[in-house]
Amino acid sequence: MALRDVAAAERNDEGISAVLGILRQRFGERFQTGASIREQHGHTTTYIPNQMPDGVVFPENVEEVQEIVRACAAHRVPIIPFGTGTSLEGQVNAPGGGISLDMSRMNRILAVNAEDLDCVVEPGVTREELNTHLRDTGLFFPIDPGANASLGGMASTRASGTNAVRYGTMRENVLALTAVTADGRAITTASRARKSSAGYDLTRLLVGSEGTLGIITSLTLKLYGIPQAISGGVCPFPSVEAACNAVIMTIQMGIPIARIELANGLQMRAINQYSHLDYPESPCLFVEFHGSEAGVAEQAETFGEIATEYGGGPFLWTGVAEERAKLWKARHDAYWASLTLRPGAKGLSTDVCVPISRLAECIAETEADIARTGLIAPIVGHVGDGNFHTLVLMDTNEPKEIEQAEEFVGRLNMRAIAMGGTCTGEHGVGQGKKGFLRHELGEAVDVMRSIKTALDPLDILNPGKVLPG
Amino acid sequence: MALRDVAAAERNDEGISAVLGILRQRFGERFQTGASIREQHGHTTTYIPNQMPDGVVFPENVEEVQEIVRACAAHRVPIIPFGTGTSLEGQVNAPGGGISLDMSRMNRILAVNAEDLDCVVEPGVTREELNTHLRDTGLFFPIDPGANASLGGMASTRASGTNAVRYGTMRENVLALTAVTADGRAITTASRARKSSAGYDLTRLLVGSEGTLGIITSLTLKLYGIPQAISGGVCPFPSVEAACNAVIMTIQMGIPIARIELANGLQMRAINQYSHLDYPESPCLFVEFHGSEAGVAEQAETFGEIATEYGGGPFLWTGVAEERAKLWKARHDAYWASLTLRPGAKGLSTDVCVPISRLAECIAETEADIARTGLIAPIVGHVGDGNFHTLVLMDTNEPKEIEQAEEFVGRLNMRAIAMGGTCTGEHGVGQGKKGFLRHELGEAVDVMRSIKTALDPLDILNPGKVLPG
Structure with missing residues (x-):
């Protein structure tokens, strides 16, 4: 079973050389070809080998993205969109070279429509930047993949994280997109209406397409009111099975749980060592409830009863923000704790x-x-x-x-x-996962390939990703 | 502004005649060409003129759907999937003739996975049939477009209804599909996992595509626990604006309202006349809350306070099932009431x-x-x-x-x-809405057309629908 497919693709050296010349002339300092910046724009966050692009360009608006795409299309040169580079499966590698499209200068928050619970952002805005900007509005954007990723990148990988159980993933939280197609057109996939039956769902088609069908240039995102009250806690269980059964019962009872995270015994040991804590070193659930004061108390109590039923507990929970922050910091540090x-x-x-x-x-x-x-x-x-x-x-x-x-x-x-x-x-x-897609989805992969070919006939948008050859 | 595009398409009489012969021989009594059954399978639920198909076939499984599609593909004959015929925009009309694919015999509930809160159904199952089947499980499928539509049809039009504000639309509630493509392949769009980043979102691409990209042969749907408690009521407002402002505030405060429906003054008069009621004949909100006993009471009280703030009220609410049923029957009968x-x-x-x-x-x-x-x-x-x-x-x-x-x-x-x-x-x-799609979505319509051409190059899947010519 081949885990990953990182075979270097054939390089179009002539085309690349032409595009390098065009971009250098057009973008000046906003086009970089130094080795270290190129390496930093290849894949660096995992053990997957780095395949660096030939140049990195920093567009500032849709028109510039269109210009770059048209130049690359004319010379059949790969374009790899880049957010913050925190993806884990080689999404920003350049197996056949080409141009990394760094979206970090497209980082404006274009609109916050508080009454509509939505906002419009450029793809380079990170989730933390958005939430900082929203601080005084009483609203927040919930999706939290751990890393302070760009919202364009999160849409591209259909990211989620700890609170998807309540708020959904990027699939559910992107209302509309603007994007540049492989031939340089700028399109808008949907209106700002909360629901629509107007034609094919291009929004959801682009979400999760990892830059292979179009380049996202803005996103309309759902926002949520910051809950009136939040409570949370940690609950140990005698086994992973007992913890999972408690999760199933919690969800089946319709408790609108905001987060419910498992760490197994080894993970808890790592967390304790790293964060100097003394949680039980058996499988634990980290849980959080959002709602009214009365609501979160009721939810926490009901969860505690469920936990007891499956041999878990004691379930210690708190509504105090500092204590919750400590708890979730420990959970979020699990990655670093593991490395120790x-x-x-x-x-x-x-x-x-x-x-x-x-x-x-x-x-x-x-x-x-x-x-x-x-x-x-x-x-x-x-x-x-x-x-x-x-x-x-x-x-x-x-x-x-x-x-x-x-x-x-x-x-x-x-x-x-x-x-x-x-x-x-x-x-x-x-x-990283191309080799598994056909095992999982069979001939549906051929339908995906037909769509890719229709929308990017020259195969210039992030080639070598998502679809097996 | 042309509202609708019902221009008859060119007929492929030779191909149609060949397919009629093939289907007659293969399906016997399960293939019908009588005028009344054909008319009933053209568009009948609205004022849009009826354009009847040349024959109606009743497949019983995926393999038969594949056979029919292959025969139609070989002779370039249109295939129009048919659920219960309750769509409102001419979706089941046959502007160039062809074969209506009546899915009513594909009405098996293939699996109910109570622990996973999902089920797998054939497309001919109606929403009421599904909920009747689920009655003893404590689960339900929430989407309610009013009509007792088939679930395949509801997915095809991306239907929703009164409780989408809480449970989402078909977009959010179809986890996966199986479908037959225009060349007769059977594909599965996704696994039963609650979330996935595995390739392009073909599920959401097919949902809302009105049978123009593939024929749905089964659906994996999300289910929900029946709420422990439900409360609801009717609240009059001095104006539509006041009612809308109360809605905005209710949602912004994060009250997890299950339904919030407006009827304007004329509609209220019609409801009163038709259902022999004496509601105020000013704009009213019909609301419903789902949750725990304490939760729904808290929600109803908070909503009442918001209503008062905007000059609305009195807000009379009840947890008694019979009273709620009466209230929602009045709301659901609004269509019939209006006709009077x-x-x-x-x-x-x-x-x-x-x-x-x-x-x-x-x-x-x-x-x-x-x-x-x-x-x-x-x-x-x-x-x-x-x-x-x-x-x-x-x-x-x-x-x-x-x-x-x-x-x-x-x-x-x-x-x-x-x-x-x-x-x-x-x-x-x-x-009915083809003429507006380009006004709404501009060049995105061309991208939709590229996808249509890639997946149905012969244009045999429900031709003349969704995309403007």
Whole structure:
């Protein structure tokens, strides 16, 4: 099972050279070809090898994006949109070279429509920048993938994170997009209406397409009122299965839980060590409730009763902001905490998502596989959605370790697919998961390819990503 | 402004004749060509003229759908999928003749996964059949467009209805589909995972495509726990504007309202007359809350306070099921009630949806237009989403009345588009709204056309619908 497909593509050196000349002349200092900036725009956040672009351009508006795309189209040169570079599956690599389109200067917040609970932003705005800007409005944008990613990048990978169980993913929270097509047209996919039956859903088609069908130039996003009250806590369980059963019951009872995150025993040990805490080192659920004062208290109490029913507890919860912040900092630091389990190692993150009825089984089989393979790989999960990550810690100087880790990931992905799930809940396909797409979706992949060919016949938009060759 | 495009298309008589022969031989009694059944499968629920197909076939499984599609593809004959025929924009008409694919025998519920809160159904299952089947599970499927439509049809038009403000539309509630493509392949668009970043979102591409990109053969749908408690009531307001402002505040405060429906003064008069009730004949909001006992009481009280703030009230609410049923029956009967305002008239339903900040203004301008034009046209709205309908009552024997009504609808649609909204919130495009799509979405329509051509190069899947020529 080949985990990733990072084969270098054939280079169109003549075309690239022509485009470099055009962009240098047109964009001056806003076009860079130094080795370090190019390397930084290839893939750097994972162990996937870096494949750097030939140049990096920093457009400032839609017209400039159109100009760049037209130049690249005329010379058949790849264009790779770049947000903050925090994607995990090689999405910003340039296997055949080409131009990295760095959107960081398109970072204006164009409108906040408080009455409509929406806003319009350029793709380079990060989620933290947006929430800082919204601070005085009483509104917030909930999607939180951990990294302070750009909103364009988050839309491109269909990102989500800890509170998708309540607020959905980027799929549910992008109302409309503007985008530049492969031939340089600027399109608007939808109006600002909350719902619409006006033609094909191009918004959702572009969300998750990782820059392969069009280049996002603005996003209309749903916003939410900051909840009147928030409560949260940590609850230990005797087993992953017990914790998963508590999750299922919580959701089935319609408790509008805002976050429900699992960390397994090893992960809790890492968290305790890293953050100097003394949580029980058994599987734990980190939970959060949003609502009215009375509502969140009721939710927390009902959850506590469910936990007890499945042998969990004690469930200690709090409405005090500082205590909650500490709790979620510990959860958010899980990645860094994990790395301390094996100093010097690099982490390979997995991202399967299964129907929740299969979650306990999938995690148990995966833990057994980890033990059998002798890996160090803690588990955290957005378990309300059936999504969990392992972080396989490996010495990337040891090819055998990489191979072993990749084989493990292959088994994990196929296990999730066999259980009616997906190889990627929120990280996207990039180069890393292309080999699994056909296993998961069969001939639907050919339909995707037909769409790609129709919308990008020259294959210049982020080529070599998402679709298997 | 041409409201609808129902121009008869060129007929491929030779191909149609060949396919009629093939289907007759293959399907026997399950293939019908009688005039009355053909007429019943053309468009009958609105004033849009009926364009009947040449034959109606009743497949019982995916393989039969594939067989029929392959026969039609071989002879370039149109195929028009048919659910219950309750669509409103000419979606099931056959402007160039062809075969109506009646899905009513594909009406099995294939799986109910209670722990996962999902189910898998064939497209001919109606929403009431599904909810009857679910009765003992404590679960329900919320989307309610009024008519007892088929779930395949509801997905095809991206339907919603009174409780979309809480539960979303078909866009948010279809997890995955199986479909037959124009060349007869059977594809599965997604796994049963709650979220996924695995490639292009073919699920959402097919939802709302009105049978023009593929024929839905099964749907995986989200289910919800039946709320522990439900409360609801009716609240009068001094003006549409006051009612709309109360809606905005209710949503902005994060009250998880399940339904919030507006009826204007004329509509209330019709409801009172038809259902022998004595509601105030000023603009009213019909509201419903879902949650725990304490939760719904808290929500109802907070809403009552908001209503008072905007000059509304008294807000009388109840948790008693029989009283709520009576209230919602009155709301659901609004269509029939409206028809009694002008006995013998036919209704032309409109379907604009605007950002909620523009809703009061849009309704006020529309009421003024109605008065100026001298139409009888009550208004109801799913105002939590910014979506409202007028039902223009007209004597269809008077061409001048039809023309006047169509001009009114044209102005209304353009008004909504100018306010950042859409000409169709939930009814779809069909033949009726094709003329507005380019006004609303510009060059995005060309991208839609590219996708249509890529996936259905022979233009046999419900031709003449959705996309303007």
